[in-house]
Amino acid sequence: MIFMEEKISFIKDGLRLDGRRPDELRPIKIEVGVLARADGSCYVEMGKNRVIAAVYGPREVHPRHLQEVTRAIVRYRYNMASFSVEERRRPGPDRRSYELSKVGREALEPVILTSYYPRSVIDVFVEILQADAGTRTAGINAASVALADAGIPMRGLISSCAAGKVGGEIVLDPMKEEDNFGDADMPIAMTPSGEITLLQMDGGLTIDEFHEAMELAKSGCRQIYEVQRKVLIERYSQLEGERGEQAEVTACD
Numbered sequence: 001m002i003f004m005e006e007k008i009s010f011i012k013d014g015l016r017l018d019g020r021r022p023d024e025l026r027p028i029k030i031e032v033g034v035l036a037r038a039d040g041s042c043y044v045e046m047g048k049n050r051v052i053a054a055v056y057g058p059r060e061v062h063p064r065h066l067q068e069v070t071r072a073i074v075r076y077r078y079n080m081a082s083f084s085v086e087e088r089r090r091p092g093p094d095r096r097s098y099e100l101s102k103v104g105r106e107a108l109e110p111v112i113l114t115s116y117y118p119r120s121v122i123d124v125f126v127e128i129l130q131a132d133a134g135t136r137t138a139g140i141n142a143a144s145v146a147l148a149d150a151g152i153p154m155r156g157l158i159s160s161c162a163a164g165k166v167g168g169e170i171v172l173d174p175m176k177e178e179d180n181f182g183d184a185d186m187p188i189a190m191t192p193s194g195e196i197t198l199l200q201m202d203g204g205l206t207i208d209e210f211h212e213a214m215e216l217a218k219s220g221c222r223q224i225y226e227v228q229r230k231v232l233i234e235r236y237s238q239l240e241g242e243r244g245e246q247a248e249v250t251a252c253d
């Protein structure tokens with residue numbers, strides 16, 4: 001309840017409850033290729049959020065009546081583990097997870113070159129292991145890197161984060177307390193060239209606040225994109241190095 005008392009509770013001396021500036025992202029960590037049995041995988045931490053994404057495919061569609069003759073279909077399943085939130089969540093799909101699966105798929109599909117794989121399916125599974133607001137955006141970031149790790153041809157990586165309004169100020173990447181007691185939360189997803197593939201809003205913003213929040217969220221996406229790009233480059237230069245070493249050993253044999 002302390003959060004609802006006054007605006008000053010959210011931002012004090014220019015800093016937020018967790019010590020961040022209004023335009024600061026939570027610390028972000030991304031690891032690629034974390035699951036041996038998936039075609040592509042990624043683990044993401046954004047603040048206290050812990051998310052894993054696994055990609056399978058392109059592979060044959062089952063049931064077959066779902067096949068599209070000109071392109072691959074993309075399936076995206078967002079699932080929140082029972083233990084990921086403070087009050088144990090009942091396992092299984094619910095209205096929220098259907099919504100987040102739909103918006104996650106729609107955020108990624110525009111960059112996937114689905115016409116390369118007619119009659120097939122690309123399955124994306126996003127598991128939320130620990131939640132602290134912003135799990136849909138963390139899931140999309142993880143899924144985007146996992147798709148690249150699976151070698152799925154894409155027009156670019158998708159990066160995603162939210163901007164919100166708390167204590168009368170527009171802030172980047174709201175965490176749980178800000179999300180719960182703030183005035184607005186606006187998650188977006190973006191291509192590297194700035195095309196928006198996800199835009200949702202909870203709460204209300206004036207038109208000027210909307211533009212401010214949009215610019216802030218876009219700057220957050222650009223920062224996340226740099227991390228996604230860096231980890232993929234590191235991963236693939238490492239694999240390239242390993243392949244080179246193997247080739248040398250074979251040549252010596």
Ligand code: CDP
Nearest residue numbers: 085086089131132133134135136137176179
């Ligand atoms: O996680 P995201 O912000 O994308 O979605 P949300 O529906 O706005 O949920 C915000 C936060 O509320 C989640 O990240 C969880 O921390 C929390 N939550 C929860 O505690 N129990 C649920 N059943 C759903 C969400």
